[in-house]
Amino acid sequence: MKLARFTVEGRTRLGKVVGDEIFDLSAIVPELDGSMRALIEHFDQLRDVLETVADGKYLLSEVTLEAPIHDPRKYLAIGMNYQAHADEAAAAGHAVPTSQLWFNKQVTCINGPYSDVDVPKSAPNMVDYEAELGVVIGKRCRHVPLEEASSVIAGYFVCNDVTARDWQFRSPTFTLGKSFDTHGPIGPWITTADEIADPHALTLTLELNGEERQRSSTGDMIYNIYEQIAYLTQVMTLEPGDLIATGTPAGVGIAGDRFMREGDVVRVAIDGLGAIENRFVEEN
Structure with missing residues (x-):
């Protein structure tokens, strides 16, 4: 899986990249508040549901890709x-x-x-x-x-x-x-x-x-x-x-x-x- 942070319509979100498209994960994991660190920490438990996400689709050309993790501890x-x-x-x-x-x-x-x-x-x-x-x-x-x-x-x-x-x-x-x-x-x-x-x-x-x-x-x-x-x-x-x-x-x-x-x-x-x-x- 390819996990990203992206900005579209003035909001930065978590996403899953498939080919030249990106799927918004925000509705699936709202409790993570857009944190890639939190997603990684809980990835094993979330993997199955993330694999099934097929809604909230954008073309990569329509969004701005951000640093996939912006706040690591080290x-x-x-x-x-x-x-x-x-x-x-x-x-x-x-x-x-x-x-x-x-x-x-x-x-x-x-x-x-x-x-x-x-x-x-x-x-x-x-x-x-x-x-x-x-x-x-x-x-x-x-x-x-x-x-x-x-x-x-x-x-x-x-x-x-x-x-x-x-x-x-x-x-x-x-x-x-x-x-x-x-x-x-x-x-x-x-x-x-x-x-x-x-x-x-x-x-x-x-x-x-x-x-x-x-x-x-x-x-x-x-x-x-x-x-x-x-x-x-x-x-x-x-x-x-x-x-x-x-x-x-x-x-x-x-x-x-x-x-x-x-x-x-x-x-x-x-x-x-x-x-x-x-x-x-x-x-x-």
């Missing part, structure tokens, strides 16, 4: 998790971690799948893109064994881990450079885990103004998704709706000294999950 991301990207970072003089490298993207960065992304006034020169596979946690969990990690995943989405490199490098942690408002476009919807046979066998691509800049299989991760979850839950409780960005492959802008400018359009696509596309604009 948005965590792993750095240098594709070998080719780690190699290009090392070639640029950056230390390559010997264990999983995690940082926060503050949740106020979250942005819609087709919304504009700011080139900030305070970071106008080194804004970069990073195509990534995103994971949504479906169950409250701690100390998850590696072999059980798949069971706590609700689904997957496409994301661009937009980064202000100058702010990233001036701080002992990556958080500031990763957390500017609008720098977390995600979507276009959440594809539930049962629809993805193997999340480590997906092709991920990024195009800048129509030119391909990144292409990789998600199987090229150094630490796979299940290893990431097992590692994180040694430290913290993950909760329904928490987001994880699983790393970017080679080809980021900094490797070629090509940063985002006013009018640039970045498209990130992943097999089976759809695509997001965002225009970069100067911050007002």
Whole structure:
């Protein structure tokens, strides 16, 4: 199932995407008050009724797709998790971690799948893109064994881990450079885990103004998704709706000294999950 948040007629609602149509779920789950986090938390109980929804239909072209989750408690991301990207970072003089490298993207960065992304006034020169596979946690969990990690995943989405490199490098942690408002476009919807046979066998691509800049299989991760979850839950409780960005492959802008400018359009696509596309604009 593909679960989305969408706005039509001035109201944002929960929806189910089927082909080029979206079905309004609001009448089915009014008690959730439009919360995707709540829907994910109760998805196992609601799945059967959601599958039968056939009313309240709109064309996708008639609605605005919003970030599928706009209010997660956590948005965590792993750095240098594709070998080719780690190699290009090392070639640029950056230390390559010997264990999983995690940082926060503050949740106020979250942005819609087709919304504009700011080139900030305070970071106008080194804004970069990073195509990534995103994971949504479906169950409250701690100390998850590696072999059980798949069971706590609700689904997957496409994301661009937009980064202000100058702010990233001036701080002992990556958080500031990763957390500017609008720098977390995600979507276009959440594809539930049962629809993805193997999340480590997906092709991920990024195009800048129509030119391909990144292409990789998600199987090229150094630490796979299940290893990431097992590692994180040694430290913290993950909760329904928490987001994880699983790393970017080679080809980021900094490797070629090509940063985002006013009018640039970045498209990130992943097999089976759809695509997001965002225009970069100067911050007002």
